[in-house]
Amino acid sequence: MEPTTYFNLELKDWWVVAATVLGPILAVQAQKAIEAYRERRTRKARLFEQLMATRASRVSGEHVRALNMIDLVFYGERTLSIQRRSKKEQRVLDAWKEYLDHLNNRADDHAIQHWATQSDELFVNLLYAIAEDIGYAFDRVQLKRGAYTPIAHGEIETENAELRRATLSLIAGKHALKMDVVGFPIDQDALAANKAAIQNVGNALETGVLRVEVKKGGE
Numbered sequence: 001m002e003p004t005t006y007f008n009l010e011l012k013d014w015w016v017v018a019a020t021v022l023g024p025i026l027a028v029q030a031q032k033a034i035e036a037y038r039e040r041r042t043r044k045a046r047l048f049e050q051l052m053a054t055r056a057s058r059v060s061g062e063h064v065r066a067l068n069m070i071d072l073v074f075y076g077e078r079t080l081s082i083q084r085r086s087k088k089e090q091r092v093l094d095a096w097k098e099y100l101d102h103l104n105n106r107a108d109d110h111a112i113q114h115w116a117t118q119s120d121e122l123f124v125n126l127l128y129a130i131a132e133d134i135g136y137a138f139d140r141v142q143l144k145r146g147a148y149t150p151i152a153h154g155e156i157e158t159e160n161a162e163l164r165r166a167t168l169s170l171i172a173g174k175h176a177l178k179m180d181v182v183g184f185p186i187d188q189d190a191l192a193a194n195k196a197a198i199q200n201v202g203n204a205l206e207t208g209v210l211r212v213e214v215k216k217g218g219e
Contacts (some may be wrong), residue, residue, distance in 0.1 A: 088133040
């Protein structure tokens with residue numbers, strides 16, 4: 001039985017042609033896919049590093065910028081108008097959504113401690129979800145307790161916050177600026193002249209005579 005031919009080439013020869021033509025194309029596409037994956041992972045790891053580095057200072061500009069990048073970094077990928085996102089990426093977005101909603105609902109002064117405790121838990125959930133997505137092995141206790149903040153830094157932040165509140169209260173007219181005057185600058189010559197004038201007026205009231213001394217200019 002003779003082999004089947006197409007355009008004078010056997011089927012096995014066509015397989016060789018197809019592999020020769022498609023091989024470089026598939027290799028390039030595979031390389032692009034690998035580079036895209038590495039870039040996405042690098043961006044995720046960089047964001048995670050920023051959050052970890054600033055987890056003890058969550059009002060810093062760097063920390064806030066990192067949080068605001070989560071929606072973009074964990075958006076997933078879009079191919080031919082088809083949105084694809086892994087389950088781990090979706091868990092990160094869900095944790096961020098829950099944490100963001102909590103941050104936007106600030107408690108009053110009476111419930112601030114409960115609000116802060118819940119904020120810590122939700123933030124740890126977010127870090128844990130990101131760590132899982134990029135393949136880092138962290139437990140929740142390590143993420144929650146592993147941050148270091150010098151006492152001096154905490155004192156400085158507290159003092160700055162109190163100073164801002166006091167300044168705003170003063171500008172808004174809610175409080176007055178207290179002043180304790182301990183003295184005024186005194187001109188001794190003016191004080192002596194004023195004393196002499198008072199004595200002169202007193203003598204005039206007693207004797208009925210007011211003595212006035214007129215000096216020429218320049219004397």
